[in-house]
Amino acid sequence: MTLNPSYAWVRQFAALGVLLVLWEGAGYAGMLNPLYMPTPSQIGRALTELFETGSIWTHLEATFGAALGGLVLGIVVGVILGVLAALIPLIAELLEPVMTLLNAIPRVILAPLFVIWLGIGLASKVALSFILVAVLIFFTVFTGIRQVDRKLVERIITLGGDRWALVRHVYLPAVTAWVLGSLKVAIGFAFTGACVGEFVAASRGLGYLLSFAQSTYNSALIMALVFLIMVVVLLIFAISGRLEKWLLRWN
């Protein structure tokens, strides 16, 4: 059987539909314990309740703020440190071991420390998002700049360009391309940091709601929240995809 790739989405949606119907049917037939495995309609109800009462907005705002704050800070600091380390050997010597160490550990284990240092407010979540993103971007930029085509560098030099011209016309555009290449991973990391931070200690946010749902054994709410986070991240992917397309129009 040959599959027409342009109809892949039809098949995917059909499969999803079948799965949801079977799931709902099994729940309706009493084959699933609603305590562990709520049906799609129960999850949907939990989701609409969040929006009907309006209680979700403050949590969404908290998580968004933490994730975007950590993302932007992480990219800015990661790029600056990566460029400096790639261009100045002394900085590379000092920074690389630290970054390698930070890269080797699951950085979310720093969450309790950030809570002690920065409290249960927004700052500790931003910090966790930031550390997750910054290390990733640092390595992207650091290894990326070392792979810059020597010929482009020589070209700028022979045309009369100075060090600043190299940074501006060769390194920064190259860095932009690599950062955009790992932007999706970075966005994922940023939300991971925000949610885990809220999970550990918070008074609002999607992570806080999740931990609340867990302590009250509310599986429907947990799944509704997981679904909501997926939608949010997909939305941000779409926006970053647009940005990427525009910035990399030369490619």
Add this chain to the structure above:
Amino acid sequence: MLEGASLEVGEGQFVSLVGPSGSGKSSLLRAVIGLQKPLAGLVETEVAPSELGILFQDDALLPWRTARDNVALGLGFHGMERQAALKEADAWLARLGLAGFEHRFPRHLSGGQRKRVALAQVLALRPKLLLMDEPFASLDAIVRARIIQDVVALVERERIRVLLVTHDLEEALGLSDVVYLLSQGPRARITQSYPVPIPRPRDVVQARLHPAFAPLYEQLWSDLSREVSREAAEAA
């Protein structure tokens, strides 16, 4: 490695340097332009490095800049205002037959077109001496012949001094006023110079039919072969 080389390129003169690989032809150009230091001694040129232009085999255009932005780049480094630089860039692109392609990114140009942009990029700076290191080697035959003819016409009209490094003897003879032969490395030297008495303006294809071409070609070929076999004998 090359030892004790001394070359003269006169006003409006086109000079080629041919020699076996490993004789240090490319290193010489890199040393002259300042990309590489000589192992010992120093490089002296009458022309300041900022007044030199160099063209390599790879066009090395910035992929994220359009053709005109790539050409305007060097003009900007030399202090020209952006608007003036863009105007000048368009003029040079037109001179190299690329009118209408100003806003293309390198990725959307053919190999020959990219080579023309690279040429415009270098020539726009009006170098006192243009260095070329096998600049046409990566092009296919027809594109190559057409670019070479355009370059010759431009060089003759603008009276640009050129030093070309190549291992293509036909190319060297067809383009040059003088061809220098390098001996086999290590410790390569410039062994001989061969003036090319074919009149200008030249048609590069017709130049091959000039009565002086064939004897010169044979002479160069046998001298070059001797260099290469001398190395083989020394290695044995």
